[in-house]
Amino acid sequence: MSSLIQLVDVKKTYHMGDVDVHALRGVNVAIDAGEFIAVMGSSGSGKSTLMNIVGCLDRPTSGQYLLDGKEVSHMSRDELADIRNHTLGFVFQSFNLLTRTSAVENVELPLLYQGVRTKERIVRSKEALERVGLGKRLDHHPSQLSGGQQQRVAIARAIVGKPKVILADEPTGNLDSRTSVEVMALFQQLGRDGITVVLVTHEPDIAEYAARVVVMRDGHVVSDKRQTPRDAAAAVRELPPEEAA
């Protein structure tokens, strides 16, 4: 059985003036559907470059990248946009929500570019927000939401287009420890629903919630281990109760 994501000897070289920077020096990774994988590494290890390539935001200098059986490394900008639109969902460290725009309108963005009709767009956006537990915050603007809630809007936006893969780049970087665990519980739930989650983080305790940890250094994969993930939902219950919300 072929993997959902398959990277074969992927290299990426940036030209910075006269110097060539080798961000990826031959990466081989295969990720199956439904996996929850954490990519770790210090800054400069190449994990962000790997994410950009997996996220079809960038193209490898050499090597193969098969996503869902399709070779995407030589696709045009428009074709990559279509792949991002239909197959991928992004969650960023800084949320990247549109300001002064309601939660629903933020979430419907991918559907807009899929050409989904207004009525269906709103229904599906509401569903996605309910799935992340924000069914009562549909018309709130980002400035009226807490960091955790904003990140959940972003997750709703990532899943509304029914993607196969969610790419999360340091999604807990701007969150406190409790909301971090809550967000991880959400990702674990998505994994159980069959969505592949690729998480980039430098926090070991966040990586504990993933079923597989890939560690990168100097553009190489130096370790790739499977582990028994910590149950985030249980971890939330163990935390001291929050002040009455």
Add this chain to the structure above:
Amino acid sequence: MSILHTLRVALRALMRNKLRSFLTTLGMIIGVCAVIFSVAVGEGAKAKVEEAFAAMGSNLLILMPGSSTSGGARGGSGSQPTLTWDDMRAIQNEVSTVKYVAPVLRSQSQVMSEDQNWSTSVQGTSPEYFAIRSWPVSSGAAIQDSDVEAGAKVAVLGQTVVDKLFGANSDPVGQMVRIKNIPFQVIGVLAKKGQSAMGQDYDDAVLVPYTTFGSKIQGGLKNYIAGAVMIGATSPADTSRAEIQITNLLRDRHHITGTDDDFFIRNLTELANSQQEGTKTMTTLLNAIAAISLVVGGIGIMNIMLVSVTERTREIGLRMAVGAKPRNILMQFLVEAMTLSTLGGLIGLSLGVVGANVIAKFFGWNTLVRPDVVVAAIAFSGFVGIGFGLYPAYKASRLDPIDALRYE
């Protein structure tokens, strides 16, 4: 992504910076306003000039006798009578584009009432004169054909002459005036006509039948007309044709084969056209202002769109990440620029229409806001939006999503 939705996104983006959006559209507002204004002023002034020339007489041609050459000295127009009464009748009967013909014999004479006197232009003419110059009487009657046939000693006075001889607001119909000591009965008073474009007072005149003029005021020349002939063409467009036809007729009648005609025709419609050149200069100036301010307005839009693209780099990156294609981004910013310029155009249009109405009231013109100009102004402002919005929008669409997402 539908156009309607793109428009909504554009409007919302513009509403976020209301003041900035308004200031950006100012160039368009002034530009379109100037266009509407210039057309209204141009058309209004044109109508005014046409009105002034219509006061002289409608479709008017003036036929004057030619010059005499005596011992090498050329005498100038009218120095020798060359036109005969038969010529005049031939013009009336044979030229299809001629509607009216009237002789005008002039003499500066002293006119006296009971206790006042006044030197004025006494003119001998026929009843057609009143029609050619569209000049009715305000009281009494005009000169009739019977007066001409009888050589009646009757006179129609201009308003200025009435004021000088009988005092303002008096009605001298029925009273007597003496011209060159010959008593004439006043049968009518001409309606007030005002001044010519050159400041000549039309109302300072006394009209008498040309037969009476010839026999009593200035010695007749029998067959020759000692003055000019006023000719009314059938329509303004016919004046040029009438001029040519009359020229051909008279050259034929006078057996002229060379180039030196012994008569001279002045076409006042042509003169009116040349007068309008003046207003054209003014509208050209206004149009230049409009064009410059539309270009400046366009540059303003380009400038603000470039700022907007920079400010919203992260938004662009995000839109690309979730699946926007370069052309979606291009469209979004293009529609925004177009919305900006078209809104400016609409505001400018309303201000221009209001301004044109105010000016028109002030100068007593008819308001002339032409619908084709309105449509052209709006279309042009939209076009400016596309033209100057294209570069910023293209720049936005070429952004690299990775860099855009990381942009601080």
